[in-house]
Amino acid sequence: MAENIDEMRKIPCHVAIIMDGNGRWAKARNKERAFGHRAGSENVIKVVEAACDLGIKYITLYAFSTENWKRPQSEKKALFSLLNEFYKKEIKRLIKNNILIKHIGDISLFPKKTQDIIAAAEAETLVKCSDPIITVILALNYGSFDELRRGLISFSHDIKNNILDIDNINNETIFNYLDTKDVPSPDLLIRTSGECRLSNFLLLQIAYSELYFTNTLWPDFSKEEFSKSITSYMKRDRRYGGIDL
Ligand code: IPE
Ligand code: IPE
Numbered sequence: 369m370a371e372n373i374d375e376m377r378k379i380p381c382h383v384a385i386i387m388d389g390n391g392r393w394a395k396a397r398n399k400e401r402a403f404g405h406r407a408g409s410e411n412v413i414k415v416v417e418a419a420c421d422l423g424i425k426y427i428t429l430y431a432f433s434t435e436n437w438k439r440p441q442s443e444k445k446a447l448f449s450l451l452n453e454f455y456k457k458e459i460k461r462l463i464k465n466n467i468l469i470k471h472i473g474d475i476s477l478f479p480k481k482t483q484d485i486i487a488a489a490e491a492e493t494l495v496k497c498s499d500p501i502i503t504v505i506l507a508l509n510y511g512s513f514d515e516l517r518r519g520l521i522s523f524s525h526d527i528k529n530n531i532l533d534i535d536n537i538n539n540e541t542i543f544n545y546l547d548t549k550d551v552p553s554p555d556l557l558i559r560t561s562g563e564c565r566l567s568n569f570l571l572l573q574i575a576y577s578e579l580y581f582t583n584t585l586w587p588d589f590s591k592e593e594f595s596k597s598i599t600s601y602m603k604r605d606r607r608y609g610g611i612d613l
């Protein structure tokens with residue numbers, strides 16, 4: 369895809385994905401929604417591998433939103449158990465391939481067992497993948513408004529304790545209070561399943577991201593289609609409010 373240095377420069381550094389459509393994928397097969405979530409979870413590794421091959425440095429995947437608590441208990445249970453399985457099963461492979469795994473969002477509301485599994489996996493990759501080839505960020509119980517709420521609480525605390533000077537606040541200061549503080553903003557946001565909305569995902573961080581919407585349901589979103597979305601991104605002209613000279 370990227371044949372020379374100029375082309376390489378156009379590869380997005382950070383891609384974020386709203387992995388949507390697992391339920392409809394299962395329904396089309398007369399199966400339970402959990403069946404679709406399993407297929408979706410299996411697709412994660414394939415797309416991460418494709419991102420790695422393309423030289424993408426960060427990939428953020430929306431796995432559970434702050435609004436997904438509205439789903440039936442049985443579906444949430446299936447999602448947590450898939451998360452446990454994903455972290456336990458894939459951790460060796462991630463480490464072997466020098467892939468760092470992190471999360472954004474507030475996992476303190478997840479079952480204790482899931483929190484522990486996530487913490488252990490993250491600690492292990494942090495130690496073993498000191499110079500990662502790619503960082504995979506799972507958005508777990510994530511929502512932009514909740515991220516802002518938590519950020520504002522710690523921002524107010526820092527103002528109160530004179531850690532921050534109210535006369536010296538810039539855009540970077542604000543970004544430092546978001547869950548994504550150590551990560552560059554996404555260059556490209558992909559949403560599968562035909563929905564053209566953002567569903568409370570990274571609303572500030574995607575202020576200047578390129579958007580790619582596809583009708584493909586997440587379990588069917590292949591390496592090839594991922595590459596297609598990257599090619600589409602590489603053809604775009606990002607002007608950030610300026611003009612081409
Ligand atoms: C996305 O697939 C996965 C999660 C939100 C956890 P959905 O479960 O939203 O699938 P659809 O949109 O109902 O098809
Ligand atoms: C967004 O999908 C959240 C995730 C993919 C985790 P939803 O299916 O929850 O979004 P809405 O409800 O269609 O907006």
Ligand code: MG
Nearest residue numbers: 388389390391
């Ligand atoms: Mg959905």
